[in-house]
Amino acid sequence: MSLLQVITKASAESQSLGSPSEYPIVLDPDSIFANLKPKLDDPNPISAAIPLCGWQISQTDSELIELGKKFSAKLKKKLKNPVKFDKVEFLGMVNQFLEKIREKVGVSVGVDSSNDGYTRVLFEKVGEYMGKDVAGLVLDACLVLEVWELVGALIANGLVSNSCYEDLVAKIVAKRRTELLCMCVRYASDLGSSELVMILKYFLSPSKDAYASIVEVRKEWESQALLAAEKASDKSLSGKKLSMAKEAAVLLMVAYDGFSSAELCLHYLLVSKNVDEVILSSAISKLNGKEMVSLLRYLGKWLKKYERFPQAGPCHKASTTLGLKACDWVPKLEDVLKCTGVVLDENYSALVLHPEFHEELRSINKVVGSLTLEARLCCSVANVADKLKAEV
Template sequence: MTLLAAITNPSAAAAAAAAAVAANPIVLTPGAAPPPPTSSALPTQIPPSDWSLSPADPALATAASFLSTSLSSTSVSLPRFRSLLASFLTTLSNSLSLPAPSPNLPQAIRSVSPYFPAALASPVASRAANLAEYDVLLALAECGLLRHPPPSLLSSLSEADRPELVCAVVRQAADLRSSELLATLRCFLSPASNAAYDAMMSVKNRWKEAAVLAVNRCKEKGAGKKVDAMARQAALLLMMGYDGFTSPEVCLHYLFASENVDSLVFGAAVSELDGGEVVTLMKYLTKWIGKYQRFPEAQACPEAVGMPGLELCDIVPSFRVVAGALGLVFDQHFSHLALNAELKEDLKAAEMMVKQLATEAESAGPILDLLRRMQQDV
């Protein structure tokens, strides 16, 4: 039947189609027939009260807006700042049915840190730095609430001779501008005062305590093999980061172990360093190259990071980051380094170490390829 006949005589077209199906039945599911349905009843409808979200507490939004607006005022005094922050923490705890916050503000921030609004962390930190309320700032940084610190925070902390707070902020920050990296580098490479150097010494003392703790764990008897291996690896990392480094250089660990060593941004910051700062940075990075040459078995130990006293294992710069940073320093200041007669021996030592490491990497290449192929065959 033609298309025109089917349109003009639809009843005849339907009869012809039925006859065709009867003569040539279409099997949609070959094989055995599907099992009959167990039940034809529809699922029970869920009442809206069981799945709908409860409305947000308007008091919390009002308190957050009030705190943000109040902190933007330049006339906020230290008592007023403490009162505003304490009031907001109380409202936050009441809104989320949490225990009443401690009167100690740093302790209260740590207790509610998983629920502290990220948008408020930066203005609170900026105002705390301006008012020298450094305990509050430290609590925000240690709780990971300053992933995006305010632009002027690191420079203001450097000017206030608080490099230990710069370490805490840089350790948690995710994306720093070149100006912020430059302020951090200058803070660590050239301490501005005796107070700043004393603060850096306190940072290095924490590394010493952690290294001694890791060594003592290696001596503990009755521990399992996995615990022994973890303790040895942690002790190796911490001793690498402590031995042979000055107090300012230990503070540099926090920068190079963070997520901020981007080639473009870091290169822009390094290009602004003066001659003395470049030399100090080059010697610091060369020390790390020598460490990894001497201890090639050193590697990250995430199991130790979660253990009390061994958290600093996470602040050991990797060989990849160190080598990349050293390359950027040479790219930006090659003429100054090559023409400096005092650096001749240092440059030769760095060249020798890099060549040896490159040779070892090339010799290990075929073995790594063989191991990958064996894993694929298995």
């Protein structure tokens, strides 16, 4: 069957979205295109479409697809009776499946199978070869068996389909797995409005039973802030690295001090490039009064921080150079102002008409006014500097 015939057939067949794909993995294009040849001995070079023949996927791809089908069938059968299906057996199945994939594609893992993080490393190295259908099934099994570390691995490695996130976020919220919600914000490529509403409500009005997991996120930020302070006073560092460490220490101090544990989780939401502004605006419009006040208070804290510490700024190199990963997730002033603008644009009438918002609005207005004045002065100085440079 030619490539054109495959495309035509796929377009003509009205398959349901839930039906398994004939090619559930990303195929190797090099081996396919290398075998394609004109169907006619003397094709017309000016023809808009030249029929081709020789369409055939590689043997490796065929074997990977077959592996996925067998694994899916076995896992589906096990999930029909989850009472007799435990975490140990599941991990054994997944490891065996991923090891077979590793052998087919010839990838080295570099970690012993006895290592606690072995399965996570396998996901990182060969997870992309599973295919979205198999990955979705593995995710379902992880949720049923509550294998949360693998849920995190699937999210972090981009193996969760966008269509799965609404159900996934709801289940994570129900189980109070704060660290996984933060990972969804960081790694999900296209969160919808319903998912963002659940995430915002979870962080802005956290329940008592979520406190323990939220505190764990705080501990991560605290650990990074302390590490930055150590780096800043490390006498073995010098020059650019020491300067970078000091900048990172200031930045993480600003991001950590004065914020509640739940507010630290909101940092990820402001920084994430995966959150669409229009969808965020829609999600914010669905917050209740208490949640809106909490969001305004959080944004106000950031504005006051940047007013007080104007030297604090992005320090992304510290993430790779000094191991201060949290530096990548500290909101810039632009991020804070953008979110503040979204809140005000979407809810201006309600914010003005309801007195419970007035105190926060006055506070924000005062800080923004101060920042605006400072920005104007900086612009004036910059203009003078440019003119002096031009004259020189």
